[in-house]
Amino acid sequence: MTNQHYGQFCGLARAAEIVGQRWTLLVLRDLSVGPRRYSELVAGLPGIPTGTLASRLKELEDEGIVERLAPRGGERSIVYALTPRGEELRPALDALSRWGAGGMRAPREGEIVTTASITAALQVAAGGGVVPEEWNTTYEVHVGDVVAHVIMRDAAIAVGSGPIENPAVVITAGPQIRGVLAGELDAQTAIATGAVQLKGDPALFQRFADTLRVPFSVNVPPIV
Amino acid sequence: MTNQHYGQFCGLARAAEIVGQRWTLLVLRDLSVGPRRYSELVAGLPGIPTGTLASRLKELEDEGIVERLAPRGGERSIVYALTPRGEELRPALDALSRWGAGGMRAPREGEIVTTASITAALQVAAGGGVVPEEWNTTYEVHVGDVVAHVIMRDAAIAVGSGPIENPAVVITAGPQIRGVLAGELDAQTAIATGAVQLKGDPALFQRFADTLRVPFSVNVPPIV
DNA sequence: CTGGATCCTCAACGATACTG
DNA sequence: CAGTATCGTTGAGGATCCAG
Numbered sequence: 001m002t003n004q005h006y007g008q009f010c011g012l013a014r015a016a017e018i019v020g021q022r023w024t025l026l027v028l029r030d031l032s033v034g035p036r037r038y039s040e041l042v043a044g045l046p047g048i049p050t051g052t053l054a055s056r057l058k059e060l061e062d063e064g065i066v067e068r069l070a071p072r073g074g075e076r077s078i079v080y081a082l083t084p085r086g087e088e089l090r091p092a093l094d095a096l097s098r099w100g101a102g103g104m105r106a107p108r109e110g111e112i113v114t115t116a117s118i119t120a121a122l123q124v125a126a127g128g129g130v131v132p133e134e135w136n137t138t139y140e141v142h143v144g145d146v147v148a149h150v151i152m153r154d155a156a157i158a159v160g161s162g163p164i165e166n167p168a169v170v171i172t173a174g175p176q177i178r179g180v181l182a183g184e185l186d187a188q189t190a191i192a193t194g195a196v197q198l199k200g201d202p203a204l205f206q207r208f209a210d211t212l213r214v215p216f217s218v219n220v221p222p223i224v
Numbered sequence: 225m226t227n228q229h230y231g232q233f234c235g236l237a238r239a240a241e242i243v244g245q246r247w248t249l250l251v252l253r254d255l256s257v258g259p260r261r262y263s264e265l266v267a268g269l270p271g272i273p274t275g276t277l278a279s280r281l282k283e284l285e286d287e288g289i290v291e292r293l294a295p296r297g298g299e300r301s302i303v304y305a306l307t308p309r310g311e312e313l314r315p316a317l318d319a320l321s322r323w324g325a326g327g328m329r330a331p332r333e334g335e336i337v338t339t340a341s342i343t344a345a346l347q348v349a350a351g352g353g354v355v356p357e358e359w360n361t362t363y364e365v366h367v368g369d370v371v372a373h374v375i376m377r378d379a380a381i382a383v384g385s386g387p388i389e390n391p392a393v394v395i396t397a398g399p400q401i402r403g404v405l406a407g408e409l410d411a412q413t414a415i416a417t418g419a420v421q422l423k424g425d426p427a428l429f430q431r432f433a434d435t436l437r438v439p440f441s442v443n444v445p446p447i448v
Numbered sequence: 449c450t451g452g453a454t455c456c457t458c459a460a461c462g463a464t465a466c467t468g
Numbered sequence: 469c470a471g472t473a474t475c476g477t478t479g480a481g482g483a484t485c486c487a488g
Contacts, residue, residue, distance in 0.1 A: 004246060004480090007271060007334055009399050010341035011325030011348075011438070012317060016249040019320065022461070025240040026230060038470050047231055049462050054471060063327075077469065085327070092323050093236060095316035096243065101235030102312065103287075110231055117234035124235075175233050214235070228461095246480065262451050273481050278452060301450065 003059060015092070018063060023048050025096070027056050028086070030116040031066060032093060033123070033161055035081035044116050065089070097124045098215040101182065107175045112144070118177075119148040119161045125181045125212035126150070126157040137204055140167035143177055150208070157211070169200030171208070181214050227283065239316070242287060247272050249320070251280050252310070254340040255290060256317060257347070257385055259305035268340050289313070321348045322439035325406065331399045336368070342401075343372040343385045349405045349436035350374070350381040361428055364391035367401055374432070381435070393424030395432070405438050 003021065006013040019025050023045065030036055030044050041053060057080060060066035065086040069079045082089075097120065107113075118141065131152050139150040140163055149164035150157065171177075176195040179185030187209035190196040198205055227245065230237040243249050247269065254260055254268050265277060281304060284290035289310040293303045306313075321344065331337075342365065355376050363374040364387055373388035374381060395401075400419040403409030411433035414420040422429055 005332075006247075006250060007336060008250070008341050009328070009331040009335040009337050009402075010253075011321040011323070011328060011345065012249055012253050013324070013341065014327055015320040015324030020244055020246060020249060022228060022244060023230075025236055025244060026232070029234075029236050042470095047462085049464090050471070051463095051473085052461065055460095088326065089323055092316065092319035095319045096239040097235040099235070099313055099316050100237070100239030103238055103309070104233070104235060107233040108229075111233040112231060113233050117232050117237065121235065178233075263449085266451095271481085273483090274452070275454080275482095276480065279479095 018059075018065070019089075019092075021056065021059070023052055024056050024060070025093070027053065027060070028065075028082075028089060028093060029097075029120050031080060031082050031086070032090060033116045033119045035069065035079040037077045037079050039077075041080070044114050046112070046114075060086070093120075094124050094127070097121065101178070102215040104178060111175075113146055113175060115146040115148065115161050118143050118146055119159060121178075121181065121214065122148055122150055122159045122212060125214040126159050127213075129157055129211065130155055131157060131211060135207070137169065137207070138164050138167045139204075139208055140164055140170045141177070142170065142172040143174065150212070152207075152211070167200075169198065169204045169208070171205060172197040172199075180209050181212055183213055242283075242289070243313075243316075245280065245283070247276055248280050248284070249317070251277065251284070252289075252306075252313060252317060253321075253344050255304060255306050255310070256314060257340045257343045259293065259303040261301045261303050265304070268338050270336070270338075284310070317344075318348050318351070321345065325402070326439040328402060335399075337370055337399060339370040339372065339385050342367050342370055343383060345402075345405065345438065346372055346374055346436060347383045349438040350383050351437075353381055353435065354379055355381060355435060359431070361393065361431070362388050362391045363428075363432055364388055364394045365401070366394065366396040367398065374436070376431075376435070391424075393422065393428045393432070395429060396421040396423075404433050405436055407437055 003017050005017055026045055027041065030041055042048065042050060057066060061068060064083055066080055067083050069081055071077055122141065133155045135152045137152045141148045141150065147163050148159065148161055149167065150159050173196045176185065180187065180190055180196065185195065187206040191198055191202060227241050229241060250269055251265065254265055266272065266274060281290060285292060288307055290304050291307050293305055295301055346365065357379045359376045361376045365372045365374065371387050372383065372385055373391065374383050397420040400409065404411065404414055404420065409419065411430045415422055415426060415429070
């Protein structure tokens with residue numbers, strides 16, 4: 001399984017030899033959300049050939065970017081996780097996400113939102129940002145039938161996949177949620193037009209919309 | 225020429241559809257250094273099939289990332305350049321470069337340094353950094369037979385390809401220059417061991433080594 | 449000479465089936 | 469569940485050729 005080698009002693013070329021492989025960036029995105037089993041990766045990456053996934057995981061393991069964790073007590077399955085070296089890819093993945101998001105308008109024919117994609121988008125939008133100490137809110141975000149959550153607490157923002165217990169706010173939207181994160185669709189308009197349906201305090205959704213922001217493009221108005 | 229489509233409404237997926245193509249990242253790196261002609265790109269990317277380069281340029285043009293500039297008065301050739309949308313890729317290219325550089329040790333068999341690769345590396349290392357107003361120095365960097373230059377002036381650092389007139393310092397090195405930029409090889413040792421040959425004031429090379437830094441890994445000591 | 453287009457070969461990818 | 473095996477298809481690699 002010889003990866004493409006560009007023959008240049010160059011950081012970008014070395015990176016390209018890895019992330020330039022088909023599907024690799026999406027595998028890394030899914031793993032950046034958290035450790036995943038083989039079958040979860042298959043489910044989260046519709047269309048990936050299982051042989052390709054197996055090859056990519058092996059290559060990433062050989063490169064020290066991903067590790068296979070043997071089943072521990074209680075668990076019964078191997079899980080794949082990012083190594084510290086893999087975690088160091090996060091700034092690059094974030095930068096690519098922001099750039100790619102800047103080129104998105106509406107979904108193309110057949111494009112879907114996966115749990116990992118919305119979770120990763122929210123993580124990028126949170127951006128390790130700091131929030132006021134007194135903010136203590138939990139959000140559940142539904143896009144189609146996938147769910148993620150956002151927790152603001154202790155001056156930090158945490159984002160994860162799946163539902164959360166007793167969310168203060170439940171946000172239900174379609175792909176238009178992108179407009180909110182991009183700062184192109186303001187919170188009140190989003191609710192007024194029905195692009196976003198809310199369960200909970202609209203002021204907390206306003207806070208959500210003001211705090212989470214992607215892309216950081218010069219063409220996008222700054223956070224107020 | 226159907227690009228790979230991942231079928232996900234996700235910034236990273238959209239980015240992957242473009243930069244995940246073979247050679248694309250290196251084409252973008254070469255163009256990030258400055259506008260280039262077709263033949264210059266061929267020369268700077270040893271091994272690229274000319275048909276592949278033509279395809280990539282066309283795809284990048286269709287995506288609004290690269291533009292073909294018709295020959296103007298004086299010039300006689302088409303040049304390719306990044307559009308503003310292409311320029312916005314720079315943070316992502318930089319992040320990937322830093323990450324890739326963190327995994328490099330010695331060159332692998334047959335790996336070379338190109339003009340664009342060393343120039344891009346120095347640009348990343350400069351990182352839009354600010355330097356003291358009074359620094360006013362020009363460096364010429366030779367690695368093998370490729371040349372780049374660094375200019376510190378007006379509190380800014382500029383990096384370009386090729387030689388420069390009357391450089392204050394001429395730095396000649398092999399791929400070990402990476403160690404200097406990585407902060408793994410300090411300036412005095414580099415000179416003492418002959419890894420770097422200098423023409424000019426060693427104190428100015430010390431300044432060079434202290435100011436230019438890649439990768440920003442947690443494992444690398446900070447700039448003093 | 450520059451800026452490609454064309455041709456052929458082969459490795460990689462995509463889809464599906466199958467197994468420990 | 470976690471992959472491997474098989475096989476058809478596509479795109480990259482490499483050389484050559486052609487038009488302005």
